[in-house]
Amino acid sequence: xxxxxxxxxxxxxxxxxxxxxxxxxxxxxxxxxxxxxxxxxxxxxxxxxxxxxxxxxxxxxxxxxxxxxxxxxxxxxxxxxxxxxxxxxxxxxxxxxxxxxxxxxxxxxxxxxxxxxxxxxxxxxxxxxxxxxxxxxxxxxxxxxxx
Amino acid sequence: xxxxxxxxxxxxxxxxxxxxxxxxxxxxxxxxxxxxxxxxxxxxxxxxxxxxxxxxxxxxxxxxxxxxxxxxxxxxxxxxxxxxxxxxxxxxxxxxxxxxxxxxxxxxxxxxxxxxxxxxxxxxxxxxxxxxxxxxxxxxxxxxxxx
DNA sequence: AAAATTATATCATCAACTTATATAAATGTC
DNA sequence: GACATTTATATAAGTTGATGATATAATTTT
Numbered sequence: 001x002x003x004x005x006x007x008x009x010x011x012x013x014x015x016x017x018x019x020x021x022x023x024x025x026x027x028x029x030x031x032x033x034x035x036x037x038x039x040x041x042x043x044x045x046x047x048x049x050x051x052x053x054x055x056x057x058x059x060x061x062x063x064x065x066x067x068x069x070x071x072x073x074x075x076x077x078x079x080x081x082x083x084x085x086x087x088x089x090x091x092x093x094x095x096x097x098x099x100x101x102x103x104x105x106x107x108x109x110x111x112x113x114x115x116x117x118x119x120x121x122x123x124x125x126x127x128x129x130x131x132x133x134x135x136x137x138x139x140x141x142x143x144x145x146x147x
Numbered sequence: 148x149x150x151x152x153x154x155x156x157x158x159x160x161x162x163x164x165x166x167x168x169x170x171x172x173x174x175x176x177x178x179x180x181x182x183x184x185x186x187x188x189x190x191x192x193x194x195x196x197x198x199x200x201x202x203x204x205x206x207x208x209x210x211x212x213x214x215x216x217x218x219x220x221x222x223x224x225x226x227x228x229x230x231x232x233x234x235x236x237x238x239x240x241x242x243x244x245x246x247x248x249x250x251x252x253x254x255x256x257x258x259x260x261x262x263x264x265x266x267x268x269x270x271x272x273x274x275x276x277x278x279x280x281x282x283x284x285x286x287x288x289x290x291x292x293x294x
Numbered sequence: 295a296a297a298a299t300t301a302t303a304t305c306a307t308c309a310a311c312t313t314a315t316a317t318a319a320a321t322g323t324c
Numbered sequence: 325g326a327c328a329t330t331t332a333t334a335t336a337a338g339t340t341g342a343t344g345a346t347a348t349a350a351t352t353t354t
Contacts, residue, residue, distance in 0.1 A: 011267070011275060011278070011279050012267050014282055015267070016260045018285045019263070020173075020256075021289035022170075022285065022288060022289045024292065028209050028292075053333095054332070054333065063310090064312065065334095066314090066335080067312075070309090074310090089331090089332080090318080090320080090332095091318065091320070091333065092331090093332085093333075113163045116159055119288055120162070122291060128158060130280050130281040131162060131281045131285065132158050133277050133280070134277040134280070134281035135161055135165060137270055138166075138169065140274060141266055141267075141278075142165050142168035143168075183311095183340075183341070200302095201301075202301065212301085212303095213303085213305095214341065217340090218340090218342095221341090236350075238302065238350045239300090239350090240301085240302075
């Protein structure tokens, strides 16, 4: 609506490209545990909000009920989560993250921070400062995803 | 090695967190064509460097030979790529992207730019300017991935 | 010429996703 | 309260996407 099209459009296109590349880099980043995006995402969400219902996870993770049910079954098999009845609704179960599941997320997070640190080291102080001052904006962008 | 640990570490941790969230947002971003990461990545790589050998794609995409062979077989089935003999090596095939495959990548890219533009609109001019000045640094970060 | 390496196809298996179906519990309507 | 509708979740069947293993042909090395 606003005639900032020229400036916004140029920024966005370059930004989008850079971010796509960074996303690719991240996805392909080696990891101790070879877990899928959704697995990690579910565990991450549970590490923040455990316990949760399956229906809640379906909403946060944007995959089908069946996929979540099956993933939780596998995670339960591997000891990363537990199913418990929901006392407030006989149809539902509550998914609890186990200490083992939580430690997967913790170690994963630490590892990725270390890897990113390695990359950041290769930037100049000016480049780092620029990223630092953009960080609040990037953080805000990220929050839009939870809206 | 350098005693910038404090500043770098603080930045990196926050940056990493914001970055993880943004990555999640991007991965979960809805799309007209529901294609997997590796599918898109292969098509993207081919759109830049077609034709390529399977062995080259194995290296760029960081998955096994078997996975690439099978994926290319499916993409060929769907008309997005073509296999042709490599005249310089009787064992090899060259994978060419088709116009259809290229248009998948193009439309995907345009769509994502539009979606990101929508998000960027919600930032203030100051926030946008901060991201714009960080963009060269982010772009540099992204390039480390191709090293 | 034979051995070793390279390039790729295929098989078997499991994870991860989809749609479809089924069942039980909860809620809404009369 | 009886019945209809909705909700929550398990499961089946199928495809895709990944792995390791195996096989075959072409090329390179010895």
